[in-house]
Amino acid sequence: MNKPSPQAAYIHCYEQIRDKILNGELPAGMKLVEERLAAEMGVSRTPVRESIRRLEQEGLIKKKRVVNPTDEELRHIFQVRILLEGFAARCAASYMDEATLGRLQQCIDIARKGDDQETMLANKEFHDLIVQSSRNPEIVSIIDRMQSIIYLFRKAVVYYKRPFLIDEHQSILDAxxxxxxxxxxxxxxxHLQADLDFYLHLGRR
Amino acid sequence: MNKPSPQAAYIHCYEQIRDKILNGELPAGMKLVEERLAAEMGVSRTPVRESIRRLEQEGLIKKKRVVNPTDEELRHIFQVRILLEGFAARCAASYMDEATLGRLQQCIDIARKGDDQETMLANKEFHDLIVQSSRNPEIVSIIDRMQSIIYLFRKAVVYYKRPFLIDEHQSILDAxxxxxxxxxxxxxxxHLQADLDFYLHLGRR
DNA sequence: TTCGATAAAATTGTATACAAATTTAAAGTT
DNA sequence: AACTTTAAATTTGTATACAATTTTATCGAA
Known part of the structure; x- marks a missing residue:
């Protein structure tokens, strides 16, 4: 009755490499060498290799290097978000239950008075809850993948203090x-278009 | 069929296994055993393993078995198509050049008088050309992935003779x-909604 | 029979060795 | 210097061995 071991090496590797990419420990542009990563994590090349391949398919790695999305790639990704999250918001308006609506309001409240970390998490949860209300696993997974890549593009945490961001969340919730x-x-x-514009403006500094 | 053949085993394996899934040689529900496939293709488990993992991520394999999409999964996939291909059609109306418009008309003409195989290819090209006119690689690759899964669901070639299908293509081109x-x-x-309904209707027979 | 336990077989996950390919360094020539 | 060409080194791709796990088969008891 045992579930797949809490840490199969290939899963653990995937998560660890992914985390290191997202938190900047493996910075954009860095060449990922299987043997080095394997030694670092105390496993053989095999699970590392699988992890890299998977991250490559998810778009976080390209040609063995941590991706550095261009402005154009970012626009493409946001276009997909605009279409799918727009639809999700429509679903939310039709189907979302009272409990989740309450939680959305909490996200906004936390984001208003919390510190950077709390604000970031609350803003992310706001979007995630809406996306999930599409009740469409394909949409959820596509958005999740794209959010990771966008996260990579973010140069400063300042983002989460973008003017009006939280006000926009409130307007969406009201609707x-x-x-x-x-x-x-x-x-x-x-809202997403404003986000994109803000990112692109940050970009050229 | 004779391009400078990809001599890398892991690419060749991926393509071959994918083809076998799509043409039904590896039918839905079939368990894919690495060793058997490896022997069949005259390579070791390693490249086969990578191919399976990749196809798993693309959604053609689940838990080592060729997927058999449920009605619900099909609806989820079509919802994404409706959103992204709808957008692509909008782009096409704005940007598509004369040459491509002409090619779209050819696709319709071929589909009207061609045999099953020609009709299928022409109808597929019609959609592909429109999707490409989004000029968004993310959208192109998402749709490509979903079309493969839908293809798997198709039980009969009859589909390509769905009543009004080609007329709908003509209306879209006119717009x-x-x-x-x-x-x-x-x-x-x-058009895509009608397609989905047709598939679902086919399903319960 | 049906059920559960358990042994046997099959299959997957991981490590490792080696070959093929790619990248980097080094050398000589202009 | 800059530019090739060649050698060395690094890194990847593939095969294979073995351990861990999962699946299947077998047996006996209720």
């Missing part, structure tokens, strides 16, 4: 609460 | 030609 699907979708799309 | 982005998007979405 969802009012069960106004069209408005929720439009506001989400505008 | 694109007229540079009517909103209408092109709406027609594409309705």
């Amino acid at each position: 969802i609460r009012a069960r106004d699907a069209a408005r929720a979708e439009r506001l989400m799309q505008e | 694109i030609r007229a540079r009517d982005a909103a209408r092109a998007e709406r027609l594409m979405q309705e």
